[in-house]
Amino acid sequence: MSALAITGMGVVSPTGQSPDQHWSSVMEGRSGIRPIGRFDAASYPVRVAGQVEDYVARGSMPSRFIRETDRFTQMGLSAADAALQDAALDPAELPEYAVAVVTASSSGGTEFGQKEMERLYQHGPSWVSPYQSIAWFYAATSGQISIRHGAKGPAGVLCAEQAGGLDAVALARRLVRDEVKAAVVGGTDASLCPYGLTAQLTSRRLSTVNEPERAYRPFDASASGYVPGEGGAMLIVESVDEARRRGARIHGTVLGHAAGFDPAPWTGRPSALRRTMERALDDAGIGPRDVDVVFADGMAVPADDADEAAAIGQVFGGGGVAVTVPKALTGRLHAGGGGLDLVTALLAMRHGRVPHTAATTDVPGSYDLDLVLDEPRRHPIRHALVLARGHGGFVSAVVLGA
Amino acid sequence: MPEPATGVFTLEDLRSMLRVDDADELTESTVDKEFEYLGYDSLAKYELISQLVRRHGIQISEETMVHLHTPRQAIDHINSLLAAASDNAVRS
Missing domain, CATH: 3.40.47.10 (Thiolase/Chalcone synthase)
Structure with a gap:
């Protein structure tokens, strides 16, 4: 496409x-x-x-x-x-x-x-x-x-x-x-x-x-x-x-997308997050190493955070990619959240800054997550992966490029 | 400039019932334009019908409302209903 x-x-x-x-x-x-x-x-x-x-x-x-x-x-x-x-x-x-x-x-x-x-x-x-x-x-x-x-x-x-x-x-x-x-x-x-x-x-x-x-x-x-x-x-x-x-200014491009749906919690099967991320990267024609930042969903419910951290680790390797949750400043905007995360990611690419997750100070070692804390991290961003999980099992991922 | 709509029920009353806030929306100069042209759809007319019942106790049928094409026609019709209602009240 x-x-x-x-x-x-x-x-x-x-x-x-x-x-x-x-x-x-x-x-x-x-x-x-x-x-x-x-x-x-x-x-x-x-x-x-x-x-x-x-x-x-x-x-x-x-x-x-x-x-x-x-x-x-x-x-x-x-x-x-x-x-x-x-x-x-x-x-x-x-x-x-x-x-x-x-x-x-x-x-x-x-x-x-x-x-x-x-x-x-x-x-x-x-x-x-x-x-x-x-x-x-x-x-x-x-x-x-x-x-x-x-x-x-x-x-x-x-x-x-x-x-x-x-x-x-x-x-x-x-x-x-x-x-x-x-x-x-x-x-x-x-x-x-x-x-x-x-x-x-x-x-x-x-x-x-x-x-x-x-x-x-x-x-x-x-x-x-x-x-x-x-x-x-x-x-x-x-x-x-x-x-x-028409000579329009291009803020960035949508290179890939995938959607998935989590299995029912009592089945014990893993979340659709990992496969959804992988399919979005495939759709974009890039690999995990091409991604410079993941805008995670960040539910802040310990079980969901553990799931998401594990899935990110499986795709990118433990601590293998910068992760951020700027929605910590807005709360979850539900249907408004995905669009706002895309805007934040586009601006992060423009400015070469990975936003920090302002409210978080203490990430459990077991998450093995490179969550950007304390202050924005200066880093050129070629590709950003934006994740979202919707109540009931919805999972969606978008890959943005410059 | 068209003649101002006259009667007990005024353009201001109509504006209030249609919840018009903008000064340049639904004015004396557009009182003869069609409702549809002015951006009032069937829901706006429905709102008008229920407010007339509520505030003045007068009933305009939906069939009649369909034939009231402009704000002036609506205002005139409402005034004739109000006049008839007040005549009845005097007689009884």
Whole structure:
């Protein structure tokens, strides 16, 4: 498959609302994890989250997009606007069906849905906004981006929890190969409302440590689970040929992808992580030695961390590759996480810096992992491998090149 | 500039029911444009129908709503229903 160029990036993240802001936060280890401020979380076991505290949709898009959408879609619209601007691409100037939109969503419009359910039970059915019928929906963000920018090519949504953001890129890559000139691709989630948080609690992987700086420590001996976050990122992708033809700046290329699914835990069979990484490298036509950094999933649940460290060791050899989990600064953004990790990896390649995993200090020796700690590591990056595991068994891997 | 829509039920009321915030969206100068042209879909009309029941106790059928093509037509129709309702109230 010919290489896919990434020519636009847009970010709405607890670490900043542009790729540059996000990158400075990552370099300085500035966390966006704080006590939950969007509602009173005192009675919940989880009280900290990665929040985009100063995000305001109003004024940045026509009000109809705001009244018809949940926060996750508004964040997706903002990130898509920025990515299109960054790529200097206007879908309305291209042939009618030339631009696809593929997003990932994990929670759908939970906050919008919760407000409307409150109105239903407090007042009655005539009080429920008819936009509830579309705002809750996983595909709402793809649809609204398509409407806002006149991108009438194929549109779809991937629901694979944290793995969805990477799987979306794989689908966009096939669409660019087969039928469209470009795609808006990425994901967002924003379910930091009582209903959304309660639903997430069922995963039993959330950290109940309530000090923001200690709550989410991937691969640490004191790992206590993960912290949820909101936001995500959008990318513009097109063929390398098309990007060169129109003189677009290429931030990096997608060289390979693979997806897998973990066996049921009681079977005792190993995670699909190792094979998924190997298949992604095969797809990219490179070997483990060509990879300079792995952006690990970093669930921060000891059993999951051990699994992932073992799989990385099997592919790259013990301590054989630099590993990092910059999402320790944002919490897990679910469907938004894959896209944001890709942005971080692209910026790491540009700057020749491997970000450190800011919250982690003590990695068990048994992990045999070269986790970058304390400060960013100066290192040229030819290829980066980005991993994501989604709740329920989803596994996805993307190989990026310069 | 078209004539302003007149009556008890005003353009401002319609803007509020459709949850319009932008100053340049749904103004006196676009009051005769078609709803679809202005970006209001069937869901927007559905919202209007339920808010009229809720706030004013008047019922517009979905069939009638389909034939109200512009904000002015909607405002005029709503005003005629409100006038009829207040006549009934006076008589009873």
